[in-house]
Amino acid sequence: MILFLVNAIIVLFLAAPILVVMATAFTTTGYPVFPPEGFTLKWFARVFETGEFTDAAQLSALLAICATAIACTLGTLTALGLSRWKGRGQSALSAFVLSPILFPTIVLGLALLVFYSRIGLQGSFLGLVIGHSIITTPFVVRLVMASLSEFDPAVEEAARNLGAGWWRTFFQVTLPLIRPGVLAGGVFAFILSFDELVVTLFLAAPGMSTLPMRIFTFVQYSSEPTISAIATMLIVVWALIGVPLYARFLSIRHK
Amino acid sequence: MSTLKLQSLGKVFGNTAAVEKIDLEVGEGEMVAFLGPSGCGKTTTLRMVAGFVEPSSGSILVGGKDITRLPPNRRNMGMVFQSYALFPHMNVSENVAFGLKARHVPKGEIAGRITAALELVGLSGYEARYPKELSGGQQQRVALARVLALRPQLLLFDEPLSNLDAKLRVQMRHEIRTLQQEVGITSLFVTHDQEEAMTIADRIVVMNKGRIEQVGPPAEIYDNPRTRFVADFIGAANLVEGRLEGDVFQSARGARLDCAPPDFAPTGAPVVLSIRPEKIEILPGAGEGGTPGTVMRATKLGGLIEYVVELASGDTILVQKQDRSPADHLRVGEPVRVSWNTNDARLLP
Secondary structure: OHHHHHHHHHHHHHHHHHHHHHHHOOOOOOOOOOOOOOOOOHHHHHHHHOHHHHHHHHHHHHHHHHHHHHHHHHHHHHHHHHHHOOOOOHHHHHHHHHHHHOOOHHHHHHHHHHHHHHHOOOOOHHHHHHHHHHHHHHHHHHHHHHHHOOOOHHHHHHHHHOOOOHHHHHHHHHHHHHHHHHHHHHHHHHHHHHHOOHHHHHHOOOOOOOHHHHHHHHHHHOOOOHHHHHHHHHHHHHHHHHHHHHHHHHHOOOO | OOOEEEEEEEEEEOOEEEEEEEEEEEOOOOEEEEEOOOOOOHHHHHHHHHOOOOOOEEEEEEOOEEOOOOOHHHOOEEEEOOOOOOOOOOOHHHHHHHHHHHOOOOHHHHHHHHHHHHHHOOOOOOOOOOHHHOOHHHHHHHHHHHHHOOOOOEEEEEOOOOOOOHHHHHHHHHHHHHHHHHHOOEEEEEEOOHHHHHHHOOEEEEEEOOEEEEEEOHHHHHHOOOOHHHHHHOOOOEEEEEEEEOOEEEEOOOOEEOOOOOOOOOOOOOEEEEEOHHHEEEEEOOOOOOEEEEEEEEEEEOOEEEEEEEEOOOOEEEEEEEOOOHHHOOOOOOEEEEEEOHHHOEEEO
16 A cells, blocks of 8 residues: 555656646647646647757757667677676776766766867767767667676577678677667667757757757747647657657567 | 597696697597586587687697688587577577578578478477477477587587486487487587486596596496596595505505506505495405404495495495395494405506
8 A cells, every 4th residue: 555655656756747748838828837728739830830949859860860870889899898808807897888877977078078179070960979979888888788698608609600600690699689788778879869968068069959959048048838849749759659669679578 | 420539639728728738539420428527628628629719739630621720610510508509589490490591501401401300309390489488308409400400520519418407317318329329420528427428428538637537438437447536536436545565455554455456567656446335345244254344334325325334444445235135234333344356446556
């Protein structure tokens, strides 16, 4: 009974802000109120009226896709390397590889800004991709290493023994078996990158705006419920695409 | 089908020699078991043959061809692992097909070879099952079918039965032996289980600390151990330290014991007398014949009774007897005499 109550309270605290934001997107007032007054879809229309949000969303998506691809590739290879290397310094190296998770992003942003201005990468899309990859790769490493912990290395040896070269062994045996880890890492990387604000603020060129930057600057100057409409759309998209993906590949172990 | 030849094959890890320059020839169709305690180098030797460990010295010849530097996927060998190492994301038929595809067997031939291999191991009808839907024994049969389908030159077994329960292990042992003789593929079989090695192999290689202690057929290894290690490791043995006084063995505690003449040149250095507990006759009472002693302990081991006898000198001797009738039982503290056929008591340097 107490457990049930505690759970109910936790769920309420998690869900309430989301539901409130979603509700305020439909208010007819010029600012978010709860409970909403009346019903209108004009704030949703407003999102698409100017290109400012859609362009930012496109940039964010592109950035997240690039960062995810890099994080998955580098992260998977790093995890494989770390799990196989039994020499001295293995734990020190994995701690180093995973350290960006604990590193304050504001410091990372500043460091990258200084570094980029030296090598001429400041304000470039490439610079943003690299920055986001640094933030997201450790998560992929961590999750792939977790899935490697239940991986029997003899399986790879069996593949080699049966006549498979390195590529066939990797793509037909190793990768399918660590796929849950790689996919989980990929989902994580995508969300982190899509959501990233601090490092991006440091590195983006003037006029270059990701969706979180756009939202951040918008709320500084305006109180229109447009922002609630964007939030609602993000929640719905995530619920429709992300959650089934999560359930399909991550929580239920395949065959 | 091929012969295998190891020429001063060695492996050094850091400062320690895991395998010290061993030489071995394995004949066509022969099954050779590598037996020894963990860390004796038997698995490292097998992994060098398979190509997973690069030898520090020496060479490996299969059918007269030097394959020492070939990567594992270009050696035509089939390995069966302790953990089965089936591909968990593939069903039985895909598992068997994997090697055939990797070796570019023509498409039309693959299905037939899968069927034949599964039939050989008695798993027809299991094609669509996934490994986790099979028992340990069935999984190991799939692993066997997977390598047999490739018709390898050499079969390598790395403790393949250690993960099975005792009964199944005994059954699979015979199945593997029968299959191996049927297909006639030269095989190496690594195990720490001496009974397994005894039943499965034509010859046993006993290894210890990276060296080969003795190579020979199971009966010879058991009846005629060449070193203290082999006598001690294989079965139970009484090992009595002492030295040769002319033709007579005298234990360090002073007992004079009968033994066969040594088959090595005596140097005056300490020797060991080795005798199997089941070769010893034990007679009740302090009478004529045999070495007198006292029963210190009596233990019933299933169909056997094991006695620990302390000789007058203080040396203790382990004796095993068939437990035929309770009337024959000897009590602790009872005076007895022990004797044996001199040929069963061997001297080891």
